[in-house]
Amino acid sequence: MEVKSAMTSMDPPDAELVEKVKQGDRHAFRRLVERHRDRIHRVALGMLRNPDDAMDVVQEVFIRVHGRIQEFKGESAFGTWLVRVTVNYCIDRQRRQKTWDARFVIDNEWEGVSEYGPEHKLMNAQMGEALRRALSELGEEHRTAIMLREVNGLTYEEIAEVMGCPKGTVMSRLHHARKKLQLALRPFLEEAGERDLAGRAGEGVRRRE
Amino acid sequence: MNSENNQTLSDAEQERLSLFLDGALPPNEAADVERLVAEDPAWKSAHRALKITGEMLRAPVERHAAAARFDGLWGGIEQRLPASEREPSLLDRLKAFLRPPVMIGLAAAAAAAAYVATRPSTAPTPEAPAPGRLATHSPESATAVAESEPVIIEGIESAGQKTVLVSQPVEPNGATVIWTLDAPAPESQPGSNIPAASDDDPI
Numbered sequence: 130m131e132v133k134s135a136m137t138s139m140d141p142p143d144a145e146l147v148e149k150v151k152q153g154d155r156h157a158f159r160r161l162v163e164r165h166r167d168r169i170h171r172v173a174l175g176m177l178r179n180p181d182d183a184m185d186v187v188q189e190v191f192i193r194v195h196g197r198i199q200e201f202k203g204e205s206a207f208g209t210w211l212v213r214v215t216v217n218y219c220i221d222r223q224r225r226q227k228t229w230d231a232r233f234v235i236d237n238e239w240e241g242v243s244e245y246g247p248e249h250k251l252m253n254a255q256m257g258e259a260l261r262r263a264l265s266e267l268g269e270e271h272r273t274a275i276m277l278r279e280v281n282g283l284t285y286e287e288i289a290e291v292m293g294c295p296k297g298t299v300m301s302r303l304h305h306a307r308k309k310l311q312l313a314l315r316p317f318l319e320e321a322g323e324r325d326l327a328g329r330a331g332e333g334v335r336r337r338e
Numbered sequence: 339m340n341s342e343n344n345q346t347l348s349d350a351e352q353e354r355l356s357l358f359l360d361g362a363l364p365p366n367e368a369a370d371v372e373r374l375v376a377e378d379p380a381w382k383s384a385h386r387a388l389k390i391t392g393e394m395l396r397a398p399v400e401r402h403a404a405a406a407r408f409d410g411l412w413g414g415i416e417q418r419l420p421a422s423e424r425e426p427s428l429l430d431r432l433k434a435f436l437r438p439p440v441m442i443g444l445a446a447a448a449a450a451a452a453y454v455a456t457r458p459s460t461a462p463t464p465e466a467p468a469p470g471r472l473a474t475h476s477p478e479s480a481t482a483v484a485e486s487e488p489v490i491i492e493g494i495e496s497a498g499q500k501t502v503l504v505s506q507p508v509e510p511n512g513a514t515v516i517w518t519l520d521a522p523a524p525e526s527q528p529g530s531n532i533p534a535a536s537d538d539d540p541i
Contacts, residue, residue: 155419159412166408174399184406188414195419260394278360279392280399285362303360304353311352311387314394318387 140164143207150198162191165208168281169215175280176219176273186222190215205290212283213291216273223269256317263313267306274299275306347384355384359392 140160149157169190173183194201194214201210264272270292277283277291285303289296347355357363358371374381 155416158419159416162412162415166411167403167406170406170408171399171403174402175395178398180402180406183402184411187408188411191415192418195415256390256394260391276395279395285360300353300357300362304356307356307359307388307391308349308352310391311384314387314391315383318383318390 144203147198147201147203147207150195158195161207165211166191168208169211172212172215172277172281173219175276176216177222182222186215186218190218193218209287209290212277212281212287213293216277216291220269220273252317252320256314259313259317260310263310267309270294271302271306271309274302275310278303347380351381352384355381355388359385359388 143161143164146157146161150161166187170183170187173186173190174180177183177186190211194211201207205213267275273292274288277288283291285296285299288299292299354363354367354371355375358368358375361368363371371381375385376382
């Protein structure tokens with residue numbers, strides 16, 4: 130997993146900092162915040178798809194974690210526990226709002242998949258809308274699993290730990306989610322494939338216009 | 339394997355492709371899927387769709403994550419932390435830095451320094467202390483040491499081993515001898531190593 134971290138070889142490990150936080154060391158907590166804030170922010174962005182909400186979540190998660198730090202017994206990695214807290218917090222938030230799909234922000238600045246490029250903005254927007262709809266139709270657990278895997282790069286084992294389920298269940302959820310999302314995008318991809326063929330014959334963009 | 343007409347994979351094939359994308363297939367099976375993706379239109383199409391799906395999910399996150407600024411984050415968090423919580427004191431930081439082995443070494447060095455400071459500058463005399471006794475170079479100072487109460491300044495515990503540092507003022511020159519005393523390890527409590535029933539529960 131690609132985890133941005135400010136940790137150097139001189140930095141104390143998480144477990145040591147956690148013990149200090151348990152003794153009331155605020156300085157140690159600040160170091161944990163600075164070490165893990167990027168990761169938590171990315172998880173929240175993946176779960177909520179809203180930059181403002183994601184930044185709120187980072188702050189709320191760390192305050193929650195600080196308040197419950199005595200309950201952390203070190204049976205999992207601190208980073209994994211943090212992701213777990215973040216996921217649960219995001220799910221709670223989504224349930225309260227009951228409008229997950231409305232909160233989904235289509236990325237208007239997205240320039241499209243690399244193989245098509247920015248000239249296909251209309252299709253990119255349509256694909257984005259199709260993906261948004263498919264994601265909103267996925268169950269909460271399937272959506273969480275695919276986000277943790279595709280966006281945050283967690284392994285099956287890490288996702289299982291975060292979601293509190295067996296590894297086999299994670300694999301099944303990922304398969305199910307991918308199948309649904311792929312079906313949603315398929316018409317656009319097939320159309321794009323045809324257009325690519327037509328484009329080679331000199332009719333590509335003009336035919337669409 | 340698949341239907342060339344409708345260009346779709348079976349459920350089992352989709353699952354295999356999903357495992358392939360996650361790098362979860364054994365090398366021989368992965369090579370097989372790689373060949374199918376290269377040669378079979380249905381596999382190629384499904385593979386492309388999954389790759390694009392992943393890219394679409396990641397793209398906005400990557401962009402917003404790269405632009406994120408956390409300037410006010412700690413300030414916002416700190417405001418909401420309990421007011422009673424304190425910044426670590428100088429002693430706390432010193433203790434964190436000076437682990438028990440370092441402290442014992444430091445105490446030994448301090449004791450040696452104190453001994454040197456209180457030792458007579460001339461050659462040893464018949465009044466020199468017996469081996470194992472420190473800092474009594476005259477009957478007067480020995481009396482003074484015996485009359486001054488030792489002061490415990492620190493207790494350290496590491497891996498069940500307790501060490502107590504004791505400072506002992508030596509009059510009249512004001513030098514101090516520091517002693518380290520190892521206390522016996524406490525009896526372990528039956529069942530004390532049984533892990534708690536609950537795991538690190540999410541909040």
